[in-house]
Amino acid sequence: MTREQHSAQATARPPVLRARGITKAFPGVLALDGVDLEVEEAEVHAVLGQNGAGKTTLMNVLFGLVQPDAGEVYLRGRRVRFRSPHDALAHGIGMVHQTRKLVAAHTVLENLVLGHPRARGLLDLHAARRELRSLCQRYGVHVDLDARVWQLPEGEKQWVEILKALYAGARILILDEPTSALTPPEVQVLLRALRNLVEEHGVTVLLVTHKLPVIRAVARTVTVLRAGRAVARLPVSEASDQELVQLMVGQEVALPGLPTDTPRGGVLLEVEDLCAYNDKGQLSLRGVSFSAHEGEIVGVAGVTGNGQDELAQVLAGLRPAASGRVRLAGRDITHLRPLDRWRLGMGYVPADRSEVATVAAFSLVDNVGLNYHFDPEICRRGLLDRGRLERLTRRILATFRVKAPHPYVQARHLSGGNLQKLVVGRVLSRQPRVVVAHLPTQGLDVEAATFVRGRLLEAKSRGAAVVLISEDLDEVFAVSDRVGALYEGRFVALVPRHQTDPETVGAWMAGLAGRDR
Amino acid sequence: MSELLVRSLEASTVFLLAALGELVNQRSGVLNVGVEGLMLFGGTAAFVVAKSSASYALGLGAGVAVGALLGGVHGVFSIRLRGDQVISGMGLWVLSFGLTTYLGSPHTGPLGLPPFPTFAGLSPFVHAGVLLVVAVWFVLSRTSLGLAIRSAGENPAAAAASGVNVPAVRYLCVVFGGTLAGLAGAAYTLSYNPVWNYNFLMGWGFVSLALVFFSMWNPWILLGGSVLFGAMWQLSLNPEYVLPGVLSRYVWRTVPFLVTVVTLTVISTPWFRTRWGLAKPQALGVPYSD
Ligand SMILES: Nc1ncnc2c1ncn2[C@@H]1O[C@H](COP(=O)(O)OP(=O)(O)O)[C@@H](O)[C@H]1O
Ligand SMILES: [Mg+2]
Numbered sequence: 001m002t003r004e005q006h007s008a009q010a011t012a013r014p015p016v017l018r019a020r021g022i023t024k025a026f027p028g029v030l031a032l033d034g035v036d037l038e039v040e041e042a043e044v045h046a047v048l049g050q051n052g053a054g055k056t057t058l059m060n061v062l063f064g065l066v067q068p069d070a071g072e073v074y075l076r077g078r079r080v081r082f083r084s085p086h087d088a089l090a091h092g093i094g095m096v097h098q099t100r101k102l103v104a105a106h107t108v109l110e111n112l113v114l115g116h117p118r119a120r121g122l123l124d125l126h127a128a129r130r131e132l133r134s135l136c137q138r139y140g141v142h143v144d145l146d147a148r149v150w151q152l153p154e155g156e157k158q159w160v161e162i163l164k165a166l167y168a169g170a171r172i173l174i175l176d177e178p179t180s181a182l183t184p185p186e187v188q189v190l191l192r193a194l195r196n197l198v199e200e201h202g203v204t205v206l207l208v209t210h211k212l213p214v215i216r217a218v219a220r221t222v223t224v225l226r227a228g229r230a231v232a233r234l235p236v237s238e239a240s241d242q243e244l245v246q247l248m249v250g251q252e253v254a255l256p257g258l259p260t261d262t263p264r265g266g267v268l269l270e271v272e273d274l275c276a277y278n279d280k281g282q283l284s285l286r287g288v289s290f291s292a293h294e295g296e297i298v299g300v301a302g303v304t305g306n307g308q309d310e311l312a313q314v315l316a317g318l319r320p321a322a323s324g325r326v327r328l329a330g331r332d333i334t335h336l337r338p339l340d341r342w343r344l345g346m347g348y349v350p351a352d353r354s355e356v357a358t359v360a361a362f363s364l365v366d367n368v369g370l371n372y373h374f375d376p377e378i379c380r381r382g383l384l385d386r387g388r389l390e391r392l393t394r395r396i397l398a399t400f401r402v403k404a405p406h407p408y409v410q411a412r413h414l415s416g417g418n419l420q421k422l423v424v425g426r427v428l429s430r431q432p433r434v435v436v437a438h439l440p441t442q443g444l445d446v447e448a449a450t451f452v453r454g455r456l457l458e459a460k461s462r463g464a465a466v467v468l469i470s471e472d473l474d475e476v477f478a479v480s481d482r483v484g485a486l487y488e489g490r491f492v493a494l495v496p497r498h499q500t501d502p503e504t505v506g507a508w509m510a511g512l513a514g515r516d517r
Numbered sequence: 518m519s520e521l522l523v524r525s526l527e528a529s530t531v532f533l534l535a536a537l538g539e540l541v542n543q544r545s546g547v548l549n550v551g552v553e554g555l556m557l558f559g560g561t562a563a564f565v566v567a568k569s570s571a572s573y574a575l576g577l578g579a580g581v582a583v584g585a586l587l588g589g590v591h592g593v594f595s596i597r598l599r600g601d602q603v604i605s606g607m608g609l610w611v612l613s614f615g616l617t618t619y620l621g622s623p624h625t626g627p628l629g630l631p632p633f634p635t636f637a638g639l640s641p642f643v644h645a646g647v648l649l650v651v652a653v654w655f656v657l658s659r660t661s662l663g664l665a666i667r668s669a670g671e672n673p674a675a676a677a678a679s680g681v682n683v684p685a686v687r688y689l690c691v692v693f694g695g696t697l698a699g700l701a702g703a704a705y706t707l708s709y710n711p712v713w714n715y716n717f718l719m720g721w722g723f724v725s726l727a728l729v730f731f732s733m734w735n736p737w738i739l740l741g742g743s744v745l746f747g748a749m750w751q752l753s754l755n756p757e758y759v760l761p762g763v764l765s766r767y768v769w770r771t772v773p774f775l776v777t778v779v780t781l782t783v784i785s786t787p788w789f790r791t792r793w794g795l796a797k798p799q800a801l802g803v804p805y806s807d
Contacts, residue, residue, distance in 0.1 A: 115665070
């Protein structure tokens, strides 16, 4: 069956849910640009796309949480307008969000009843309990209705959300990245249950994901979103992995124009079998080993949530390593405090520039001081030399082209791009030997992003070893000497850039480990 | 002695009414530290209107209406404008303090009406207070509106995703809180102590606020706490009933405030904090935007 035949068949059987020309702009981004979506009754329809492609926004539109600027939604052929989730729920559409939307302090039962269309006036918890018991039995789910939600493991919380949608009468279930917080066995249970819901109970599932194995396991049809556009809709059985990755990543991946001509020197950073726990206590960095040489940029690609945060923070000394080693120029720094690492020549550009890297209410001078307060040039016997600090700040503002009225303006008044230039400038002006840059150009416009990349290349040509952790494949390919991908806490591979291509790395990011083209 | 009991219960009722309203708006996630101001304004409005119209009913209506209105103002600041709730609440208190001093001073002195009618030997505010405790407990724990209120205070994003109109629920609760604060002020100036003078409340609103935290947001504990504080206050006025001649009445009068300090200290111990932290509405004082 060709793609055209498939869509011909789709018109023959009217889709249960159809969206046409959905457009939504947020300040500075066109999140959705005329997106069409057609979902048939009782199928698992996957929506595939990289981070930032607009998947969540599209689902929020269908669920009434976000109002589109343009476009229509049809339910069983009838035009509908959802002003709030309440409307969507009343029309039998339920959603399980990417971030949990449960009241942690309440019991499972209370969470399930909250907002239920029939829960008006008095709460009849006994009747609700009976109904939910039979619902659980029907769908083969086991949850303790009297447990407090905060006590439950992640997989069960997700079940509570699914059950909640079904209990509210949902016949169309939207799941936004449902596997991202689950362990592999929990994922298997979930996928089996979804298949069962669709096949035995005729529920329609809209499954948002960037993981190809998940799509392969359950979905019949897939719509691929890229940069706010629906670039394809095709049956999963007919699409090859390569095709899907290519659709998701886009062909416009521009290969570098920037020289990577610095000869590689000796090893500066060595990471050996590094493991770390995330904030929830799960082992999310599971044995990462690599080295970074003098005058080299190592690009670490990957979709957020696969251990990038933990890797960056362990390298910076902000998160303890569960096991493994980190060496800087041969010296073991695994257990050193961040400040000692900085003194040894480590520079860190955190992913979150406005919350972690800077203090919004501080002036630019004070924000620069945050990286220099221990420097004997700036701080003598505990006293900050304000004059020097101001001169330093002025120098950074000029060299790194930060547009700011004066050095004493509060950081909160800087735009994202200028703030990031300040952060990068602050780190690089210390001439670090090793730079860990985490999402250094996220959300920046082209000019600022190019500038920041240029500064990283400059640091490299000065002889620094740069670890660039990024979600942006174009960026990774534009500046890195070696390219790797993190997937579920492990490096899929790490190879010289000219030996691979964006499609291959895209496949690694999507969990198609080591599969060569 | 029974006179002391009656007066204690009436004092307790003033604490109770104000604190109960504050409890409800806190359960929905809105903190109003300006209860004292709302009580001052409601009490003054009730006093002035009752005095000039010679009608308790009109006075009571005025007190309640002013309280509800100020609750609504706090709602606009903290829900619609997503401002800092502490600043808005303190602002309301300062504003009320100043305005009631200005508006009330020509009426300084006794109300000059026949005593407020009683019911079964007690001011009807006492009965109303107890009924309201039952009602608030029932609504919060047994109705779907109550679940919506508690969810809005714990995790407004989850409530909204469940189809709850979080701003509407919060407005309802702050206006209710303001209404009860106004009622508490009216209970003070019409029944408990019908004499207007400058800053007549002397911090009762702040004691009520502390009672809410101390009650761990449970209306029954709040009832107990209010009775305790009312009794202590009354004792501090007439210590000779219990321990004749021991300490000056001025020392006794500091007791409720000392107890407040002790309570807040106890609340800040790790032991209490863990239990308290579980009871505290997670989103209390946090502006909600979706
Ligand atoms: N509430 C919002 N305000 C501003 N920008 C937003 C908002 N929500 C999403 N975006 C932006 O819209 C784009 C699409 O985001 P999203 O739909 O979350 O993507 P996905 O779910 O595919 O990762 C991103 O660039 C994101 O930064
Ligand atoms: Mg998303």
